[in-house]
Amino acid sequence: MSRRRVAGAYLQEIRAECLRYLRSPGFVLPTLLFPATFYLLFAVLLGHAQPADAARFLLGSYVSFGVMAPGLFGFGMSLALERDNGLLTLKRAMPMPPLAYLLGKMVMAMMMALAIVMILQLLATAVAGVTLSVQQLLRLTLVASFGTLPFCALGLLLGTLSKGNGAAAVINLIYLPMAVLSGLWFPLKVLPPLLQDMAVIWPSYHLNALAQDALGFAVGSAWPHVLWLAAFSLVFITWAGWRLRRHG
Known part of the structure; x- marks a missing residue:
C-alpha cells in the first residue's frame, strides 16, 4: 500500500471516530458541560467566598478534571463495547493500518480536550474576571490537549479489563476518586x-501541577511531572497492548 493510501486510511479512521462521537450527545454533552457547570458554580456563583486567585486556580483544576474524561471514557468504554459486539475483531480483519484504530480515538480525545479547555478559558476570562496573558492561554491549551493522553492509556487498559455493560461503572469508580485524591475538587491539605x-x-x-504552572502558580520544575506522565502512558499502553494480544 502506498504512503498516500496509508495516510488516507489514518485520516478516514480519525474522521469516522470523531463523527461517531459527535453523533452521540450522551457522551459529548456531559463531557463538555460538566467541567463548565462546576466551574461556574464554584468560581462564579460561590466566587465571593473564595480568595482573590481562586477563579484562576479553579480554572487549572477543572481543566485537569475535564480532560480526564475523553481519554477514560472515549477509550475505555468504547473499547469494552467494541470488544463485546465484535467490532474490534472486524477492524482487525480489515486491511487497515494497525495503529489507525488507536490513533482515531486518540485524536478524538485530544479534540474533546481542546474544546473543554477553550470553553473553560472563555468562562474564566469573560464571566469570572480572570486575566490571562496569551502565553498562559496557549500553555494551558497545550497542557490540556496533550494531558489527556495518559488517561487514554489508562482508559485503554480499563477497556481490556471490563465488559461492555460494566465499563462505565468501573471507569467512574476510578475517575471520580482519582480527581478527589489529586486535589482537583478541594485542597490536598484537607485530606x-x-x-x-x-x-x-x-x-x-501531575496534570494539575502542569496546568497550575501554566497559569502562573509556582509548582517547581515542570519536567518531573512531564516525565512521570510520559512514563505512566508508556507503561499502561504496553500493558494494554499485551492484554489485547493475549485476550483479544
Whole structure:
C-alpha cells in the first residue's frame, strides 16, 4: 500500500471516530458541560467566598478534571463495547493500518480536550474576571490537549479489563476518586496525611501541577511531572497492548 493510501486510511479512521462521537450527545454533552457547570458554580456563583486567585486556580483544576474524561471514557468504554459486539475483531480483519484504530480515538480525545479547555478559558476570562496573558492561554491549551493522553492509556487498559455493560461503572469508580485524591475538587491539605502523600501516584495530580504552572502558580520544575506522565502512558499502553494480544 502506498504512503498516500496509508495516510488516507489514518485520516478516514480519525474522521469516522470523531463523527461517531459527535453523533452521540450522551457522551459529548456531559463531557463538555460538566467541567463548565462546576466551574461556574464554584468560581462564579460561590466566587465571593473564595480568595482573590481562586477563579484562576479553579480554572487549572477543572481543566485537569475535564480532560480526564475523553481519554477514560472515549477509550475505555468504547473499547469494552467494541470488544463485546465484535467490532474490534472486524477492524482487525480489515486491511487497515494497525495503529489507525488507536490513533482515531486518540485524536478524538485530544479534540474533546481542546474544546473543554477553550470553553473553560472563555468562562474564566469573560464571566469570572480572570486575566490571562496569551502565553498562559496557549500553555494551558497545550497542557490540556496533550494531558489527556495518559488517561487514554489508562482508559485503554480499563477497556481490556471490563465488559461492555460494566465499563462505565468501573471507569467512574476510578475517575471520580482519582480527581478527589489529586486535589482537583478541594485542597490536598484537607485530606489525611497518608492520602496527601499518596497524591503523587495519580496522573491527575501531575496534570494539575502542569496546568497550575501554566497559569502562573509556582509548582517547581515542570519536567518531573512531564516525565512521570510520559512514563505512566508508556507503561499502561504496553500493558494494554499485551492484554489485547493475549485476550483479544
